[in-house]
Amino acid sequence: MYKKPLTYALATGLVLSPMSLPVDAAKPAPNEQADHAFDNKVIKKISADNMYNTIALLSKQPRAAGTEGEYKAVQYIKSEFERYGYETELQPFTIQEWDGGSAAVSFNGDAFTGDVHTFNGSINGSATGSLVYVGLASADEVGDEVAGKIALIERGSFSFYEKIQNVYDKGAIGVIMFNGEGQSGNAFGYAYEGQDIPTVAITREAGLSLVEQLTNGSVQASVNVENAGPIDKTSYNVIAKKEPHPNKDNGQIITVGAHHDSVPNGPGANDDASGVAATLELARIMAKTPTDTELRFVTFGAEEKGLVGSYHYADTLTDEEVENMVAHFQMDMVGSRDAGELIMFTPDGNKNLVTDLGASAGARISGAVDYGELGRSDHVPFFLKGIPAALFIHAPLEPWYHSPEDTLDKISKEKLQNVAEIVGSAVYQVARPDTPALENARVAPNPADYDFDDRPL
Ligand SMILES: [Zn+2]
Incomplete structure (x- = not known):
């Protein structure tokens, strides 16, 4: 049987090869205006100030996995999801630390x-x-x-x-x-x-x-x-779920994630309070937006210890959930004033549904977004389960990556806004109630041209 992402991609034309594109593909397609109208349903509600304020709160102290700092962040994120109206779960898992x-x-x-x-x-x-x-x-x-x-x-x-x-x-x-x-x-x-x-x-x-x-x-x-010896500590994933409209449920699931833990010696404003802030902001908006797709907003713990939280989350998914997951969007380090341009990384360096959607949304909003090859964040466990997944990040990285200097004053509201718009629009392209009415070509996103970039970090 086909996996759902393949069905979706075929129906929307996202994976058409250049050979098979219609001859007038370069012209704006008739659905472009419709896409803009739909994008605006999400974009107009995104508040860079909201995201900035979330980063300010989270970056008051380090949030290393298993510490009090992480736990405070976890409680805050959970309370925010609940405030937006989500059914929210804390998923604990064990990490090992060395006690000297x-x-x-x-x-x-x-x-x-x-x-x-x-x-x-x-x-x-x-x-x-x-x-x-x-x-x-x-x-x-x-x-x-x-x-x-x-x-x-x-x-x-x-x-x-x-x-x-x-x-x-x-x-x-x-x-x-x-x-x-x-x-x-x-x-x-x-x-x-x-x-x-x-x-x-x-x-x-x-x-x-x-x-x-x-x-x-x-x-x-x-x-x-x-x-001396290993000691067990507890880290957490925070999971918020939004059921689709009961009459429009297409059986698909999209996940949007970031990691809430930081390195022990830094406040992690950009890494990755920025991604958490964008995840919360999109969750806030989507909570009141009807969808035909189940949405899950997840913040992962212990990413910095080797993607421990996201591996744990992926391992707890049932076969049916994996089958139904059509896309995972990971936002890690999405607000640094001093980092490079936005790029979408996949672990194998190949395009997939997520990069297609991201590129298409980018083209509508602010211009082409390139893609490249990189693991090293929570998109990896999803990719290994066969779920289309990509990491949205700015590269090259800022010089204060993983240092005590990763602070609020270096956060760019413009960059936060741009990434939230692109990911939000890409998610909504699939989740909005009129897609995938897969057979209906009028609502398919326009395929975008976007290139592989071997950009250094
Ligand atoms: Zn990091």
Whole structure:
């Protein structure tokens, strides 16, 4: 059987090849005016100020997945959806974080008073022995002399895994690592399964002082790691559903999404409070707009941890829901003053129904929108389920991507407005009650010419 997107695309002519276009395709088609009229039903209601105010509220603090900041954002988004009249669900899921427990180090019997950080993945346990400096701990630098001793290692040049494995293979009983040149702090390090010795990090300054001490004589060291291990935290997706008009239900579902979590060290005004703001704004408008298509507005948690929330959401869909989902629109980083032009990314770099609709809406509203190839956001799990999906984003990215500088003052209301108009019109093209009256060519969107762009991020 055909998947519904294919049926829709064929009926609307969106996937016609240039060969099969009618000879007068370049002329404005008779339905163009009708499309504009329909676009205006959505566009005229979009408020950039609403979106800006949402970003202002969400970007007051970081919203890293599993934190209080995320939970506050989730509660706000849920309450907004409910205020618009949506049936709204919080969908919890588990994410794993590393808890470093407590780490202590001593030298020649004296407790070390500087900061000690447990490597992610370190075993718990204690080890006492002579300290031996092995430089960067390349295989060449590490000899049998580390057996039964604690290895002091400088960070850099190759992986944590190799450094630890090299000393572990030679019988070291613990690792103390310090930062390389130009690196500050001590919050780093990963140990891996089977590397069964306690592993900790100290600052470069503290490490170099130990190297100095070792040139003057031996140092007895002990390393103790307690209560380190993975801990479960809860992140959430927020899902708002709008049923189609009961007499006009065409059985199709469109999803519109963004991610509400941020990186831990940034307020995430553009990444991705902007997408959440646009999602909420479109939800607000669509709540009062009759449709023949089920609409789902979803904000995902833990995108920054590897699309965890969207994978969870996609995994909870029934086969029937997947079959009925005709399009997923993902808006991630859609309001930066300092980023490039709008682009639509698909994970395989191919056009699909969503990019066709986005390009067509763009052409009607503000001009052509190019497409390109990129995963890295919540459109991926939908794509992997066979659902046409695309990421709407500005590229190249702004310089303060994933930094504490991703703040409200760098948000462009014009960009927010433009993306919300294009996505809103594209969604409404399918969801409005007179489409898909698939057989009715008068209401088909005009195919737009749009190009592949190998644009760097
Ligand atoms: Zn991000």
